[in-house]
């Protein structure tokens with residue numbers, strides 16, 4: 001029986017991944033932790049505790065006491081916020097990962113780790129269309145540099161110590177249950193909230209800034225598939241490319257206007273524009289499809305319907 005620790009369970013991904021893993025492994029076997037409170041759904045369905053991933057002593061105590069077999073480490077400072085406090089972001093993103101990898105090296109019962117990477121590992125010298133799994137990687141953001149270094153660390157721990165740590169280069173993730181946490185792709189979440197709340201949105205990226213995106217259900221299913229895959233099927237021990245669907249703010253606006261004809265978008269690029277301009281527009285994820293069966297069910301139209309419905313229902317409660 002698996003005993004799973006989620007670190008960062010209050011966040012955009014953690015809040016949904018925790019519930020999906022509880023359905024599979026049983027509520028009592030999935031321990032949600034974060035620095036801040038989680039949703040009522042998570043608190044009422046299973047164990048939750050405040051835990052700081054930077055506190056390595058409490059972390060090891062927790063893992064041993066609860067006989068943890070898998071960790072999903074989701075705590076990080078995202079791309080936009082990281083540019084505001086570069087050294088602090090570097091410290092949190094790197095030290096937290098090293099705490100987890102060292103734990104996995106030392107504690108025999110802890111068999112598997114999931115740690116997300118990002119499309120931010122790529123930079124302005126990377127081919128932007130059909131970005132291959134193996135390519136030039138010269139990120140120019142603190143977040144991207146920390147994710148690329150993290151990828152190298154997880155492969156190092158696999159090669160040197162046999163630590164089974166797995167990772168996905170997530171594209172921008174879109175969901176309505178929890179609001180997004182300080183990233184460059186957040187416009188594609190905020191736009192739906194503002195469409196319902198205000199009928200208008202000022203976008204911080206230009207209208208033709210195309211980026212790879214994915215609806216949260218697809219990202220959660222991809223994560224679970226990768227983690228359930230037999231290790232001998234995996235040819236990558238750093239992080240897999242996952243592309244999802246690519247669109248720009250103008251295309252997303254057109255989808256929203258089809259459903260809300262009075263919705264108005266305006267554009268005012270900010271410091272996140274050069275970050276977005278340094279990232280790929282379309283990612284080649286054929287290796288993830290081949291190795292562990294990556295599938296995507298949400299296109300831009302289904303995503304738009306689901307976001308608008310979900311946010312409307314959230315506000316009706």
Ligand code: NAD
Nearest residue numbers: 008010011012013035052053075076116118170172173181
């Ligand atoms: P988020 O900011 O919404 O959630 C992160 C959570 O970690 C927050 O709830 C925060 O309170 C918690 N946290 C921060 N510091 C902590 C600490 N010291 N100890 C314990 N918890 C702490 O982020 P997210 O969007 O859910 O992203 C999760 C992971 O996925 C991150 O590694 C991120 O880089 C990666 N990722 C996210 C996206 C995306 O579009 N959301 C895309 C690519 C990669």
Ligand code: SER
Nearest residue numbers: 078079118183184185
């Ligand atoms: N969505 C994330 C961000 O913009 C990508 O990792 O930071």
